[in-house]
Amino acid sequence: MKELKDLYKQMVLIRKFEEKLYELFSKDLLFGTIHACIGQEAVAVGIANALDKSCDIVVSNHRGHGHYIAFSNDVEGLMAEIMGKKTGVVAGRGGSQHLYNNNFYSNGVQGGMVPIANGMALAEKMKKTNAIVICFIGDGTLGQGVVYESMNISSLWSLPIIYVLENNIYAMSTNVKDAVAGDIIHRAKAFNIDAEKLEGNDIEALYRKLAVIVTKVRNSSKPYFMCIDTYRFCGHSKSDSCEYRSREEELSWRDKDPLSLVYAKLPKEMVKKVEKECIERIEGAFRKCQKDLYPVLKNE
Amino acid sequence: MNKQISYLQSINTALRECLKNDERIVVIGEDLRDPYGGAFKVTKGLSTQFPDRVLNTPISEASITGLATGLALRGFRPILEIMFGDFLTLCADQIINHASKFHWMYNQQVEVPLLIRTPMGGGRGYGPTHSQCMEKLFFGVPGLKIIAPSIYHNPGELLKNSLGAKEPTLFIEHKLSYPKILKLKNGDYAKGLSVKRSSDRFETVFISNCNFKNPDVTIISYGYMVEIAEELLLEMSDFEVNIDIVAPSLIKPVLTQEILNSLQSSGRLIIVEEGTLTNGWGAEISSLVAEKGFNYLKSPIKRVAALDLPIANTKTLEDEILPDKENIKQAILEVIE
Numbered sequence: 139m140k141e142l143k144d145l146y147k148q149m150v151l152i153r154k155f156e157e158k159l160y161e162l163f164s165k166d167l168l169f170g171t172i173h174a175c176i177g178q179e180a181v182a183v184g185i186a187n188a189l190d191k192s193c194d195i196v197v198s199n200h201r202g203h204g205h206y207i208a209f210s211n212d213v214e215g216l217m218a219e220i221m222g223k224k225t226g227v228v229a230g231r232g233g234s235q236h237l238y239n240n241n242f243y244s245n246g247v248q249g250g251m252v253p254i255a256n257g258m259a260l261a262e263k264m265k266k267t268n269a270i271v272i273c274f275i276g277d278g279t280l281g282q283g284v285v286y287e288s289m290n291i292s293s294l295w296s297l298p299i300i301y302v303l304e305n306n307i308y309a310m311s312t313n314v315k316d317a318v319a320g321d322i323i324h325r326a327k328a329f330n331i332d333a334e335k336l337e338g339n340d341i342e343a344l345y346r347k348l349a350v351i352v353t354k355v356r357n358s359s360k361p362y363f364m365c366i367d368t369y370r371f372c373g374h375s376k377s378d379s380c381e382y383r384s385r386e387e388e389l390s391w392r393d394k395d396p397l398s399l400v401y402a403k404l405p406k407e408m409v410k411k412v413e414k415e416c417i418e419r420i421e422g423a424f425r426k427c428q429k430d431l432y433p434v435l436k437n438e
Numbered sequence: 439m440n441k442q443i444s445y446l447q448s449i450n451t452a453l454r455e456c457l458k459n460d461e462r463i464v465v466i467g468e469d470l471r472d473p474y475g476g477a478f479k480v481t482k483g484l485s486t487q488f489p490d491r492v493l494n495t496p497i498s499e500a501s502i503t504g505l506a507t508g509l510a511l512r513g514f515r516p517i518l519e520i521m522f523g524d525f526l527t528l529c530a531d532q533i534i535n536h537a538s539k540f541h542w543m544y545n546q547q548v549e550v551p552l553l554i555r556t557p558m559g560g561g562r563g564y565g566p567t568h569s570q571c572m573e574k575l576f577f578g579v580p581g582l583k584i585i586a587p588s589i590y591h592n593p594g595e596l597l598k599n600s601l602g603a604k605e606p607t608l609f610i611e612h613k614l615s616y617p618k619i620l621k622l623k624n625g626d627y628a629k630g631l632s633v634k635r636s637s638d639r640f641e642t643v644f645i646s647n648c649n650f651k652n653p654d655v656t657i658i659s660y661g662y663m664v665e666i667a668e669e670l671l672l673e674m675s676d677f678e679v680n681i682d683i684v685a686p687s688l689i690k691p692v693l694t695q696e697i698l699n700s701l702q703s704s705g706r707l708i709i710v711e712e713g714t715l716t717n718g719w720g721a722e723i724s725s726l727v728a729e730k731g732f733n734y735l736k737s738p739i740k741r742v743a744a745l746d747l748p749i750a751n752t753k754t755l756e757d758e759i760l761p762d763k764e765n766i767k768q769a770i771l772e773v774i775e
């Protein structure tokens with residue numbers, strides 16, 4: 139079992155990383171856009187730490203920086219990728235939402251990666267590797283038909299996959315109430331997939347729960363669906379000012395900030411040290427990336 | 439090759455051999471397993487012999503295309519059947535935004551050796567949603583290769599040669615060709631026609647009624663349309679026009695040089711395809727020729743293709759809508775005028 143300090147540090151690393159990106163945008167030092175996961179760090183860290191990183195696979199989406207850092211710890215490769223540098227994980231070809239590294243894959247079409255995650259789970263099952271696949275989706279992505287085609291197949295074929303739905307209440311500006319009819323959990327249960335709703339901001343509780351579920355899926359080789367409640371404190375993408383939600387709602391979630399929930403439990407000195415180390419690492423990565431070259435096709 | 443085998447048998451046999459020789463092959467699709475053996479029976483017998491690697495799926499074209507892509511990313515060599523080519527529209531996001539992108543987008547760190555086979559084409563009275571040549575919608579997709587064998591090619595060999603590529607392949611079969619016996623001869627055959635083949639991995643077949651000497655017209659075509667072009671040549675054996683048919687199996691990317699080689703002596707080009715005319719294969723080839731072989735042209739390029747309409751169910755209308763021998767003949771007369 140991971141220590142709370144470890145989990146905390148990973149969450150801080152993700153938070154500081156995302157904040158650094160916002161700072162870079164404000165200084166006009168980044169090109170394109172990002173979908174940050176500020177507020178949702180516990181989900182990424184909880185899942186990644188419950189996995190066997192030597193074999194398990196993570197399939198992520200547009201809001202994947204946290205998933206990526208928690209799974210690979212590769213702050214430097216991600217920073218370079220988002221800065222569009224040759225040293226990025228996919229050499230500037232993919233950017234923020236199209237990442238690949240070892241057993242981590244992400245793409246930017248909502249729901250499109252769900253059947254691919256199924257295929258990976260089938261591959262691992264046929265190879266008898268005992269690996270499982272994590273497939274992240276958002277609440278808005280429940281609107282995509284291919285998600286249900288895929289849940290149907292994973293249930294029929296008993297695939298070792300966990301669908302992790304991060305319910306942050308919004309898809310861009312659309313409230314989940316306006317986009318998803320009925321009970322989310324029932325959608326998975328209709329396919330005879332075990333499904334459960336979880337609270338997503340308390341890392342200790344979440345991580346403990348996830349470790350049990352991961353083991354269960356690994357042993358049973360059956361799909362699992364979890365709907366994890368959380369909230370993004372930042373906008374949907376770089377320039378979103380969140381006019382579609384109230385400040386009261388935002389404040390009510392601030393009380394459940396995954397970072398503040400932990401740091402009360404840790405010694406003050408430790409918290410300070412962790413924060414300092416994370417910032418130093420991110421600043422170091424940024425300084426290095428600034429010197430890195432941009433890719434050019436001609437030189438291939 | 440003296441044994442007479444059909445287009446369908448050639449593919450069926452190749453699939454069986456692939457399954458036998460390579461543990462990474464998984465054949466996936468709707469209603470493929472015995473006793474049914476696929477809507478066109480192309481996979482007949484395979485599930486009996488390889489029960490674990492021939493998989494029937496629900497009617498979920500998008501999901502099974504993604505599933506096959508996931509298998510390919512993780513070391514398998516899936517061969518996916520889409521029951522009717524018309525349904526590639528349902529696979530389009532998976533093919534365009536996923537399978538065809540990954541190799542390049544992930545900086546060549548992954549491979550997607552995915553083969554998607556599907557029957558296309560009309561002539562069987564299946565109507566507007568079961569008769570189209572949908573491959574045209576994919577001609578502009580980077581990272582995707584498209585192979586379309588005719589009965590003059592060896593579809594089984596082409597299928598084997600398509601496996602294990604770094605990026606996905608669409609393999610277009612023609613419904614009308616399935617029962618036909620392959621014509622794999624080289625050299626002179628039937629009524630003064632001669633045939634030769636390129637030595638490429640995806641061979642191009644060249645058919646000529648003048649032994650490739652001084653052609654007046656070059657016809658480029660693929661798939662079932664090659665059959666009707668060849669029939670026309672046979673019927674026109676006393677007709678005084680020298681014609682070369684260029685029939686590539688690799689239809690995307692277009693092998694421009696092969697066309698230019700023949701065009702250099704003929705100076706006249708007819709492009710024959712079964713898909714609708716507008717923005718089709720012919721449009722792309724015409725542009726390439728205009729860019730690279732403009733000076734060879736003695737007359738305007740002609741395109742023979744389907745009318746820009748849905749393909750009607752009833753035979754009279756289907757016949758009017760799809761290109762036929764008469765259309766090719768007219769085109770020949772126009773270009774030599």
Ligand SMILES: Cc1ncc(C[n+]2csc(CCOP(=O)(O)OP(=O)(O)O)c2C)c(N)n1
Pocket residue numbers: 173200201246247248249275276277278279280304306308309310374
């Ligand atoms: C198929 C598709 N449609 C639209 C978009 C544009 N888009 C990007 S993110 C997003 C909202 C997704 O919401 P949700 O699934 O709840 O994930 P979240 O952003 O909340 O993490 C939309 C509509 C897209 N990327 N893909």
Ligand SMILES: [Mg+2]
Pocket residue numbers: 276277278304305306307308309310
């Ligand atoms: Mg959401």
